Amino acid sequence: MADRESPPALLRVLNGERLDPPPIWIMRQAGRYLPEYRELRKRTKSFLDFCYSPSLATEAVMQPLRRFPLDAAILFSDILVVPDALGQKVWFVEGEGPRLEPLLPETAWKLGEPEKAIQRLSPVYETVERIKAQLEPGIALIGFAGAPWTVATYMLQGRGGDKDEARRAIYQRPQEMDALLAALVETTAQHLAAQVRAGADCLQLFESWAEGLPPQAFQRVVIHPTRKLVRRLRELGVGAPIIGFPRGAGAQIAAYANETGVNALGVDTQTPAQFAYDVAPEGMPLQGNLDPQTLVVGGEALERAARDVLIAFKSAPHIFNLGHGITPDATPENVARLVQVVKGGV
Amino acid sequence: MADRESPPALLRVLNGERLDPPPIWIMRQAGRYLPEYRELRKRTKSFLDFCYSPSLATEAVMQPLRRFPLDAAILFSDILVVPDALGQKVWFVEGEGPRLEPLLPETAWKLGEPEKAIQRLSPVYETVERIKAQLEPGIALIGFAGAPWTVATYMLQGRGGDKDEARRAIYQRPQEMDALLAALVETTAQHLAAQVRAGADCLQLFESWAEGLPPQAFQRVVIHPTRKLVRRLRELGVGAPIIGFPRGAGAQIAAYANETGVNALGVDTQTPAQFAYDVAPEGMPLQGNLDPQTLVVGGEALERAARDVLIAFKSAPHIFNLGHGITPDATPENVARLVQVVKGGV
Numbered sequence: 038m039a040d041r042e043s044p045p046a047l048l049r050v051l052n053g054e055r056l057d058p059p060p061i062w063i064m065r066q067a068g069r070y071l072p073e074y075r076e077l078r079k080r081t082k083s084f085l086d087f088c089y090s091p092s093l094a095t096e097a098v099m100q101p102l103r104r105f106p107l108d109a110a111i112l113f114s115d116i117l118v119v120p121d122a123l124g125q126k127v128w129f130v131e132g133e134g135p136r137l138e139p140l141l142p143e144t145a146w147k148l149g150e151p152e153k154a155i156q157r158l159s160p161v162y163e164t165v166e167r168i169k170a171q172l173e174p175g176i177a178l179i180g181f182a183g184a185p186w187t188v189a190t191y192m193l194q195g196r197g198g199d200k201d202e203a204r205r206a207i208y209q210r211p212q213e214m215d216a217l218l219a220a221l222v223e224t225t226a227q228h229l230a231a232q233v234r235a236g237a238d239c240l241q242l243f244e245s246w247a248e249g250l251p252p253q254a255f256q257r258v259v260i261h262p263t264r265k266l267v268r269r270l271r272e273l274g275v276g277a278p279i280i281g282f283p284r285g286a287g288a289q290i291a292a293y294a295n296e297t298g299v300n301a302l303g304v305d306t307q308t309p310a311q312f313a314y315d316v317a318p319e320g321m322p323l324q325g326n327l328d329p330q331t332l333v334v335g336g337e338a339l340e341r342a343a344r345d346v347l348i349a350f351k352s353a354p355h356i357f358n359l360g361h362g363i364t365p366d367a368t369p370e371n372v373a374r375l376v377q378v379v380k381g382g383v
Numbered sequence: 384m385a386d387r388e389s390p391p392a393l394l395r396v397l398n399g400e401r402l403d404p405p406p407i408w409i410m411r412q413a414g415r416y417l418p419e420y421r422e423l424r425k426r427t428k429s430f431l432d433f434c435y436s437p438s439l440a441t442e443a444v445m446q447p448l449r450r451f452p453l454d455a456a457i458l459f460s461d462i463l464v465v466p467d468a469l470g471q472k473v474w475f476v477e478g479e480g481p482r483l484e485p486l487l488p489e490t491a492w493k494l495g496e497p498e499k500a501i502q503r504l505s506p507v508y509e510t511v512e513r514i515k516a517q518l519e520p521g522i523a524l525i526g527f528a529g530a531p532w533t534v535a536t537y538m539l540q541g542r543g544g545d546k547d548e549a550r551r552a553i554y555q556r557p558q559e560m561d562a563l564l565a566a567l568v569e570t571t572a573q574h575l576a577a578q579v580r581a582g583a584d585c586l587q588l589f590e591s592w593a594e595g596l597p598p599q600a601f602q603r604v605v606i607h608p609t610r611k612l613v614r615r616l617r618e619l620g621v622g623a624p625i626i627g628f629p630r631g632a633g634a635q636i637a638a639y640a641n642e643t644g645v646n647a648l649g650v651d652t653q654t655p656a657q658f659a660y661d662v663a664p665e666g667m668p669l670q671g672n673l674d675p676q677t678l679v680v681g682g683e684a685l686e687r688a689a690r691d692v693l694i695a696f697k698s699a700p701h702i703f704n705l706g707h708g709i710t711p712d713a714t715p716e717n718v719a720r721l722v723q724v725v726k727g728g729v
Contacts, residue, residue: 201676201679205676205680208684208685209684248653249707250653251652251672251688251691252653253688253691254674255653285631285653286633287633287653287654288633288636288653288654288658289653289655290634291658306595306596306597307596307601307631307633309634312634326597327597328550328596328600330551333547334551334554339554342597360597361595364547
């Protein structure tokens, strides 16, 4: 139930308040598990064209909100619109994922100017405006981008999955890697700032490939660029809270939570809530971390797991979410049940 | 230099002693990065036949020891010999990895008896005997097996990579999962005990798919079965030290190190040494954790990274190793340089 007197629950929690029940949204809540999304998706062949269509992307965002009483909408887009807008060739292979014409770190200077990239991304900001105009006041609107390292791995590898090329580049061409990450920091900051100007209330940074990096490399390619990105956003006048989600960072989320300047921490499935609570700065809002598989499984296992998450995060300002994106084989019925359980409390 | 008066350096460290320089071995040190291995591998078509040939497997084990002054040999085998011996169909697709005729948890009872599996695995124990007979006294011989959960993921998925089927089974068919894991505990315990009887000095448990599990599931499928396995080994009279390697477990290595009963902790690439040191029981030997990519890269980056590892683990009894297996594109020259650097100290 939207309360028109106070800010959206999600923003109150991001501001450090603990709410019972916690607000809930679901990573990839607009997506293939919804039959109406699969229907809508047929309207364009190219996934990027879909992302760049304000009408289609806005409709995708609104679909889950019609079904479930979620506390937030999240922009429908892709983390790879940034390399696309910088001039790298990006396409999506049905059922497999993204492909990019791989970039060599030493040719990163060929990438376009941030300002031009932002011009090319204007349909994204138009989407944000359209969503904002349609949202009820109690529902927060989340903008997002891929964090620099994660986007760089796709740019260097040419696809998801294996990150060996990108990881080797850290050792082999550290200056060029730094330059590529710096270019991504600037473009991503401008991209996120434009989303906030268009109406996004808060932001999420997806560091989806935080795993497998030794501490020195993690500092260099995850912590430093993220800290620069957060600072640059503040310089650009963006006051919106930022949720950082370093998926797979393991014990290194301690450094991430304390050294990047993000306002809230996205906790992945395998990280115990207590660990996140212990290592994060005092009072930092925590988001997470139900196993997405439970939304495929459903039934009592789902309810028990959802309650376990509620209990595990009971000491922190908490945003209920999954520990990773919802999978296409999850069912809308299970999502409905989850939201009921969370809204009902423990 | 083998010292014939005292036990091998690796065993001294596993016994809690800190040595400078630390002993070193390399996960997958017998493998495709060695041209002589690639040549040897051509002698049989099937990878399992190669594993089951005492002469070929022994030769593979000895190859890296002729090139590098390593402190340990490790049995050449595969974690999937256990399902193979239990009667599940297992084969390997060149360049892709293992394939298994997927098992349904509810039909796990069809698996063979542990005792029969051990009989089928007698060539493995003959391999251990042959290696032992050839090893210089200062070189420790490591036996190994996959931990029950990791082996179960392959058995249920039919391949590596995606573990969704196995993860869903934890929620959907918990009793059947427990039964499958219990069967693996018993067979694996007997398999490891037979390796020790044949001459293995110590053991490593590969929990290669420890990542992505929420805490409750991690307890159920990783901690409990590993603890049972360690206890069962002790019941079987095995006193050899056990190195547990829960790759990707992130913050949950704290529970793993304290609750399973393993004697030493294998630390993966991304886990800071200080974190492992802080969460492990006092004095627990730690093994790891150089980024395998540095053995592809070589040069100064390799030397710096190796020294960083030496320094990071300086407070603990330390076994130098990688944080994950060496990759086929590493070079023998880089391995030689690494061993030199480690033996030379910081």
